[in-house]
Every structure is written in structure tokens, then in C-alpha cells.
Amino acid sequence: MCDDELIPPSADMTEEQWLRADPALAEGPVGERVREMRAPRRRTVLGGVMAGAAALAALPGGTQAPAAAATAPTGKFPLPTGPGRSGEYTVLLTGDAGTGEEAQHAVAAAAREICRVQGVGLAVGLGDNLYENGPESADDSEFRTKFEEPNSGVDVPWLMVLGNHDCSGLIPGSGGDPSRGDREVSYAKGSPRWYMPSRYYNVTLPAAGQGDPLVEFFAIDTNPVSSYVAQLDPYYRWNGPYMREQRRWLDSALKASRARWKIVLGHHPYLNNGKHGSAGSYDGFVIGHYTSGIHLKELYEEVVCGRADLILSGHDHTLQILEPTTRTGGTRQIVCGAASKAGDGKAHFGHPATWQNFSDHGFMVLKVSERAMTVDAYTVDIATRRARLAHSVRTAAGREVLSRG
Numbered sequence: 001m002c003d004d005e006l007i008p009p010s011a012d013m014t015e016e017q018w019l020r021a022d023p024a025l026a027e028g029p030v031g032e033r034v035r036e037m038r039a040p041r042r043r044t045v046l047g048g049v050m051a052g053a054a055a056l057a058a059l060p061g062g063t064q065a066p067a068a069a070a071t072a073p074t075g076k077f078p079l080p081t082g083p084g085r086s087g088e089y090t091v092l093l094t095g096d097a098g099t100g101e102e103a104q105h106a107v108a109a110a111a112r113e114i115c116r117v118q119g120v121g122l123a124v125g126l127g128d129n130l131y132e133n134g135p136e137s138a139d140d141s142e143f144r145t146k147f148e149e150p151n152s153g154v155d156v157p158w159l160m161v162l163g164n165h166d167c168s169g170l171i172p173g174s175g176g177d178p179s180r181g182d183r184e185v186s187y188a189k190g191s192p193r194w195y196m197p198s199r200y201y202n203v204t205l206p207a208a209g210q211g212d213p214l215v216e217f218f219a220i221d222t223n224p225v226s227s228y229v230a231q232l233d234p235y236y237r238w239n240g241p242y243m244r245e246q247r248r249w250l251d252s253a254l255k256a257s258r259a260r261w262k263i264v265l266g267h268h269p270y271l272n273n274g275k276h277g278s279a280g281s282y283d284g285f286v287i288g289h290y291t292s293g294i295h296l297k298e299l300y301e302e303v304v305c306g307r308a309d310l311i312l313s314g315h316d317h318t319l320q321i322l323e324p325t326t327r328t329g330g331t332r333q334i335v336c337g338a339a340s341k342a343g344d345g346k347a348h349f350g351h352p353a354t355w356q357n358f359s360d361h362g363f364m365v366l367k368v369s370e371r372a373m374t375v376d377a378y379t380v381d382i383a384t385r386r387a388r389l390a391h392s393v394r395t396a397a398g399r400e401v402l403s404r405g
């Protein structure tokens, strides 16, 4: 169970206003962190390539690296060039992983075994990659301790997106300093597995024969329109150049895509039955431009819904496979944010769900073929580091059968 997330006393405060309004924040661990963030950099640094190489050398005994372990001439694990023998791409989905604590290592170990057996060729990290405040630099040692080491042996490209904890300023999780995300983009240049060519990007995977791609991923940065605090840098304001450019790019990329399946990756969910709630009313806030996520709701509804087959998100530390509905235009929301923290054990909202779990740690495996997508949800027992297949959902065409919602 996770109860360490900080929620501001009102919507759209600046970080400084939040600290003044909640003096208790200045005490204890958060106060220490605030002082640390204001002090000169303290954490040790390792070169990104060195961190990646160290992780490569740290393959656990007896673990066979998947076939993709050979790196491309660039030093990066290569993207899959075609579906596997089963005609499918097999993709590991994780979210909210980067604590470096035992639960992350246990979930990663369980996922590594499933990846080995199933021949996973690609992985996704749905944000909050480095708790609590994101990287101090592009070669922060936390890239090694909170990503490379736990995930050693899953030697495939990891499509990473930025979460609020990757872009925080003084207050853990605030999302108040998006510029910190640039360090994760820089780190990707030297890591064999961390894939983040820019703050938002797309990746296309080909079909078996000639013709249109089989699947296209659209990784987006949801933070400037979902942060707990107001953005101070005009570039990252909800209606500033960055979000306008990203919206234009996403709109035209989705429109231009000829892929059989289109999948949007964004840390903050559109719909969510967990405690953080859905875009437009995150954490009970329904006013302002930032904390409520109202402008992310607009982005999802005006640009994504009805065009993408899936929205994959984290942020809530739960596992949810929601139903595609008329409200979503047939797009299915999946929340997969339990790779290091677990939920509070109960549903807070009632969006139609195929399957959901609010108690366990876990991850998912997505299989994509010409005819169908399958999502396997695994829960993980932290003590034994074992995964259990909790549910499997097969979608014929994603948008064919709509339930009301």
C-alpha cells in the first residue's frame, strides 16, 4: 500500500506557495529533500554508457539473455524488425517503477523470468522512472540503481515516458520542473536499453510482409498539463509553445499513421478507477489549469480517443484494464503503474472495467498480431519474486464492441 504521495492543499499553487501553505512539509523527510534540492548537487554520477555496461555485466547467474541482447552498432538494443515466430510482437508493460527498493527488484525479477519464457522483444516504462524528483544530471547514479540494475537481463529497448516524479522541482512528485525531463532524454543516448529520443516521440514496428506497419507507439509528455503545481516557465505552461507543439505533432502523427494498431503511452491516465481519478478531476480538483488535468482531458478527447486503440498509463499504482466505450470512442484505457508501489486496495470510481486490481504489485505483457491484441496482467508476490497470470484479455479489433460508459 502506498500512502506517501503528496497532494497540494489547493489547485495550481506554485511550489513556493505550497511550501508556505503547508509548513509541515518543511519538516521531516520532505523538508530534508527540499533542502537537498536547494543545495549543490550531491549524488554521485556515472557515465551513462558505463552505467549501461555495468548493468550488462550484472546479468543474474543462470539467466539467459533474450536473443535481442546483442546491441546494434550504436550500442543500443535494437528495436524488433518483425513479429516473432508466433506472428506477434511481445511487449513488457511496467509503470511507476523507479524507487530502487525491494519491491521494484522483486517485480523486475518476476518480469525478467516471464520475458525470458515469452521472448519479449520490447518493453515500456510508463513514467515515474526515477523517484522522487527525477535525475540530478544526465549521468545521475540513480539511472543505474533505479533502472539498469533492476532491469538487467531484460535486454531490449525500453520505450520510456516522463512522469511527474521525473519532472519535479522542490517537492517530490510536483511535476513543477519539466526541464528535468531533458536529462532523461540525454541519458538515453548512452544507455543500451533506455529509449527516449525526445520528450515525446513515436516508434513504428513493421508487419511481417510488405505494407503498412503493424503497430505504432506514440509516447507523450503529460506533465505540463497534469502537474500538481502551476508551471512557472512560460515554455511549459498549459497553453505555452511546448504543449501547442506537442498537440500539433500528436494530431498529425495519429492522422498520418497507417499502422494496424495505434497505442498512446502517457503517464497520466485519461480514465482511472484508482484514487487519483481521471483527467479533468485528478485528486478531486476540478478547477484551474494544472492540478485537475483538465487540458489533458481535452487532449485525450480531442486528439486521441477514437483514433488510438489503447492508452497505456501509470501514475495510479494499480492494474486496470478498462472497457472501450462510446465515451472513449472505442479507445481502451489501461493503467499499469504497480511495478514498485501498490494501490490502497479499493476502487474509487466506476468506469467499466474488464479487470482491475488495486492491491497487488505487478506488470502486464502486451501481444500484438495482425488479428488481435492480447493483454496479460500479472500480479507479483514480493516475498517470492514470482509472477502469477491474473487475467488475460483478447481484443478482436479494439473498436468493434462498445459497452456504455
Ligand SMILES: [Fe+2]
Binding pocket: 128, 163, 164, 165, 267, 314, 315, 316
Ligand atoms: Fe505519477
